[in-house]
Amino acid sequence: MNREPVVLPNVKTKITTTKKKKKFSMKFLTPWLFLLPAIVILATFLVYPILEAFKWSFLDYKIIAGTGEYVGLANFKEMFADKYFWVALINTLTFLVIVLPLNVFLPMILAVLVNQRIRGAGTFRVLYYLPVITPMVVAALMWKMLYSQSGIISEFLVKLGVFDGPTNLLVQSSTALTAVAAITVWKGLGYYMIIYLAGLQSIPKDVYESASIDGASVWKQFTKITIPMLTPSITLVSVMTIIAGMKVFEEIALTTGGGPSGATTTLVMYIYNKFMSLDVSIASAAGIVLLILAIAASLLQMKLTSKREDDLRV
Amino acid sequence: MKSKQNSKIWLYAVMILITVLTVGPFLITLFMAMKSGSEGIYTSLLPKDPTLVNFVTAFEKANFGLYFMNTAIITAIAIPLNLLFCSLAAYPLARMDFKGRSVVLALIISTMMVPFQLYMAPLFQLAGELGLRNTHIGLVVMQVSTAFGIFLMRQAYLRIPKELEESAYLDGANRFKVWYLVVLPLVKPTLVTLAIFTFMGTWGDYLWPLLNSTESSMYTLSIGLAQLSQNFDGSNLKLISAASILTTIPTLLIFIWLQKYFISGATDGAVKG
Numbered sequence: 375m376n377r378e379p380v381v382l383p384n385v386k387t388k389i390t391t392t393k394k395k396k397k398f399s400m401k402f403l404t405p406w407l408f409l410l411p412a413i414v415i416l417a418t419f420l421v422y423p424i425l426e427a428f429k430w431s432f433l434d435y436k437i438i439a440g441t442g443e444y445v446g447l448a449n450f451k452e453m454f455a456d457k458y459f460w461v462a463l464i465n466t467l468t469f470l471v472i473v474l475p476l477n478v479f480l481p482m483i484l485a486v487l488v489n490q491r492i493r494g495a496g497t498f499r500v501l502y503y504l505p506v507i508t509p510m511v512v513a514a515l516m517w518k519m520l521y522s523q524s525g526i527i528s529e530f531l532v533k534l535g536v537f538d539g540p541t542n543l544l545v546q547s548s549t550a551l552t553a554v555a556a557i558t559v560w561k562g563l564g565y566y567m568i569i570y571l572a573g574l575q576s577i578p579k580d581v582y583e584s585a586s587i588d589g590a591s592v593w594k595q596f597t598k599i600t601i602p603m604l605t606p607s608i609t610l611v612s613v614m615t616i617i618a619g620m621k622v623f624e625e626i627a628l629t630t631g632g633g634p635s636g637a638t639t640t641l642v643m644y645i646y647n648k649f650m651s652l653d654v655s656i657a658s659a660a661g662i663v664l665l666i667l668a669i670a671a672s673l674l675q676m677k678l679t680s681k682r683e684d685d686l687r688v
Numbered sequence: 689m690k691s692k693q694n695s696k697i698w699l700y701a702v703m704i705l706i707t708v709l710t711v712g713p714f715l716i717t718l719f720m721a722m723k724s725g726s727e728g729i730y731t732s733l734l735p736k737d738p739t740l741v742n743f744v745t746a747f748e749k750a751n752f753g754l755y756f757m758n759t760a761i762i763t764a765i766a767i768p769l770n771l772l773f774c775s776l777a778a779y780p781l782a783r784m785d786f787k788g789r790s791v792v793l794a795l796i797i798s799t800m801m802v803p804f805q806l807y808m809a810p811l812f813q814l815a816g817e818l819g820l821r822n823t824h825i826g827l828v829v830m831q832v833s834t835a836f837g838i839f840l841m842r843q844a845y846l847r848i849p850k851e852l853e854e855s856a857y858l859d860g861a862n863r864f865k866v867w868y869l870v871v872l873p874l875v876k877p878t879l880v881t882l883a884i885f886t887f888m889g890t891w892g893d894y895l896w897p898l899l900n901s902t903e904s905s906m907y908t909l910s911i912g913l914a915q916l917s918q919n920f921d922g923s924n925l926k927l928i929s930a931a932s933i934l935t936t937i938p939t940l941l942i943f944i945w946l947q948k949y950f951i952s953g954a955t956d957g958a959v960k961g
Contacts (some may be wrong), residue, residue, distance in 0.1 A: 404863050405780030411790065415833035419811060420799055437813055487703055493697065500947065501707045501810045504714065507943045507950070509892030511910040512932045515917050519720065519925060524730040524869035526716065568954040616740065621803050624894050628914060645805045646895075654809040661806030668917035672801040 378534075431658035442655065448561050449659040459660065461636050462644035465551060469640055470619045472555040477615040478608060481563050485570035486600065505563035510561065514628035517557045518544065521629070547637040554638055557625045562618070566611050573607030574600070606678075614673040620667055641667075698709040700938065714936075721929035730923050742930035754905065755912035759891060761824050762908065766831035767883050774837030774882060775875070779867050781838065782845035783853070791854075793842075794834045812899050824907045829899050831890045837882050844878035845871060881953040884905060884946060891939060909935040936954055 431449055435442030453459050488499045505513065520527050523542040531537050544554035577600070585595050601608075623642050626632060632639035632647065639647070639663050648657035697925065716733065723735040746752045768894065781793050811830075818827030843912050848871060856866045874878075894910045901907055906917065913931050943950055 381782065402786070405784045405789070407788040407864075408780045408784075408867070409777045412773040412833045413792075415773065415829070416796065418800070419814070419829045420802075420807070420835070421795075423807035423810035423814060424799070424802055424815075427807045429809065440813065469948060484706065487699065487706070490699060492699065494700075498703050498707065500952075501952070502710050503943075504940075504955075505710055507888070507939045508714075508936055509939065510911060511892065511894050511913050512935050513713075515928055515932055516717050518917070518920065519929070520716065522711060524728075526730075526733075537784065560710070560713075565954050568951055574956045584746070594869065614861050620806070623805070627894075628917065642805050649809050657809055658806070661803065664803050665801070668801050668803050 379476065398513055412555055413468060424503075427658045427661055430655050431654055431662055435655045435658075437654045449655045453663075454461060455661045456656075458636060458639065459644060462639050462641045462660075463476065465638065466620060466640040466642075467557075467635075469555055469622065470549055470616055473558055473619050474612060474615055476555075476559045477566055478564060478611055480559065481566035482601075482604065482608075483568050483570050484567040485574055486596065488567070489571060489574045499567075502567055504657060505561045506564040510624040513557060513561050513624050517560070517625075517630045518635075521553060525652045545634055547634050550630050550634060550637045554622075554625050554629055557629070558619070562615075566614075569611055569614075570604065570607050577603045580615075583593055609678045610675070613671055613678060616671045617668060618677065622669070698880055708919055709807050714933075717929045717932055720926060723926055729922055736883070742926045743934060744926055744931045746931040746934060750916060750927060750931065751904070751907075752909070752912060752914070752934055755909045758824070758906060759908040759910075760829075762828040762831075763865070763887055763890045765824060767886045769832040770834055770837050770886045771879055772828065773833040775841045775872060775879065776867075777833075778838045778841035778845060781872065782873075784863075787883055796838055799835045799914045800839065808895065808899060811896075815900055820900070822903045824906075826900050829888060830896055831886055831893070833891075834886075836885070840878060840885075841875065841884055843956075844875040848874050859960065875950065876954070877952070879948060880911050880949045884942070884949055884953050887942060 431441065432444060432446060433442035434445045434448070484502055488495050488502065510514075520523060521542055521544045522528070523540045525542075528537070528540045528678060533544075544548040546551060581599055581603075582595055585599060590598070621642060622640060624644070626638050626640060626643055627646065630638040632643040641660060645657045645660045645664065648654070648660065715777070719733055719735055720729060722738045722740070724737045724739045724741065727736055747756075769961065773910060781796075813823055815826050815829070818826075853866050853870055856870045861869065863880070892910060894914070897908045897911050897912070897950065900910060904915070909931075911937055913928070916931055917928050920928070
């Protein structure tokens with residue numbers, strides 16, 4: 375079958391009135407027929423559970439019985455009075471503060487490196503991307519092994535003189551959150567590198583050429599041209615990091631489980647723990663706090679990227 | 689000239705150092721998986737007496753053959769369904785004028801902001817009520833139709849010139865035919881990108897399979913691996929390493945096969961976030 379559309383002269387065909395009526399009802403139905411399968415699934419497995427979660431946050435919900443009484447804002451009050459909720463919120467923010475600068479700068483450096491016109495740049499690009507395609511569970515377990523007391527990281531830190539004896543960073547309250555954050559950063563390096571790479575390739579080459587004719591050093595070119603020209607990519611990576619960072623789960627659940635003594639219990643871990651102890655109403659209330667944070671970050675991103683989308687639409 | 693060559697050597701040195709950081713963990717895991725029974729795990733980097741016995745043990749005794757099948761089945765369900773339903777749903781949202789379009793679109797996009805952890809408990813209960821606990825379909829309900837997929841497909845449709853469809857209508861084709869015969873072939877690269885996203889999302893998914901599969905016969909690779917790692921000690925680490933490598937190999941093969949789509953997919957996804 376010839377799938378190439380044939381371009382015809384732009385002549386409007388006349389439609390008979392009887393046909394028009396039939397066409398009208400079809401015209402009304404057609405879009406909804408296209409939408410039907412996806413809408414049914416999304417409504418059932420996404421929208422309905424979301425609405426239920428909102429409802430549960432105002433109920434004293436018993437998941438086993440499947441019922442609950444209306445308690446107003448009692449769940450939120452109980453949650454805000456819970457010291458571990460605040461610990462979780464602070465841990466979430468601390469996690470973001472650790473991850474954000476690393477996610478913004480390390481992938482940028484990687485992108486500048488693999489953007490060089492040198493032999494093998496493509497191969498390095500692939501090798502840097504490898505962690506991105508690794509299932510998160512695998513990444514978490516690999517790093518758990520690397521972090522173990524007799525593992526290579528501990529050995530290295532002892533050699534550097536950071537620690538006197540073999541130490542597992544994941545079991546120290548002071549280092550656990552940073553150690554987990556390192557896994558997140560490692561896993562995302564390649565992904566954000568690609569975003570920066572796209573940004574770098576949109577910078578005109580002649581800007582650099584005239585700069586080097588003027589005698590600007592490589593460092594000066596990086597700080598005075600590359601970084602300012604990459605501003606859109608930087609904001610994008612920042613917001614993506616914030617949104618993804620708020621939802622971090624596997625790295626923590628599989629390495630520290632939230633410990634030691636709550637040091638890595640983020641908001642998501644808090645929700646998970648509440649769910650596991652069947653406090654689903656508190657879990658829902660905490661979920662709403664997480665949602666509000668996620669919406670704030672997403673709106674920020676939409677504002678920042680709406681210009682790019684407009685560009686696409688033209 | 690000399691300084692230029694020097695700087696090139698530095699460049700390579702730095703790039704290789706970064707490779708050690710990104711690829712190193714895989715090699716260490718691979719070496720660990722190849723150590724034989726009596727060998728200490730951390731005594732040396734390279735296995736003294738390399739063996740594949742841990743891979744065989746993972747497959748046979750630790751049931752990774754079964755987990756592999758479960759994961760393959762749910763991925764095989766998720767990819768075609770998600771591609772079909774998203775590419776269908778996105779079409780009117782990009783190309784037709786109808787009442788309620790902007791509302792539907794806004795609703796779909798806004799659900800992308802909702803963290804899974806908010807609604808996992810109600811979803812868990814719903815899956816139980818619908819008889820989806822410990823079923824393949826139950827494991828994959830979240831992936832067979834995604835808001836992100838609809839958004840991605842819509843973006844792709846928006847880039848197609850309208851004239852291409854209009855001429856097909858004049859030829860007498862109906863909406864469905866135009867979508868299937870004219871539009872869909874034009875967005876093939878996006879379909880591949882969405883297939884990759886669906887694959888990654890399903891293959892490595894952890895939290896939902898963890899909640900929904902209470903019987904070990906329904907475990908996916910991620911869950912099997914997590915269960916195996918509950919006994920995280922010397923006796924088990926070689927097995928965990930072998931199972932980790934086994935879990936990663938399919939994603940690695942697909943990456944090698946569809947490399948350029950992975951790269952473009954990252955930036956496609958970034959526009960949406």
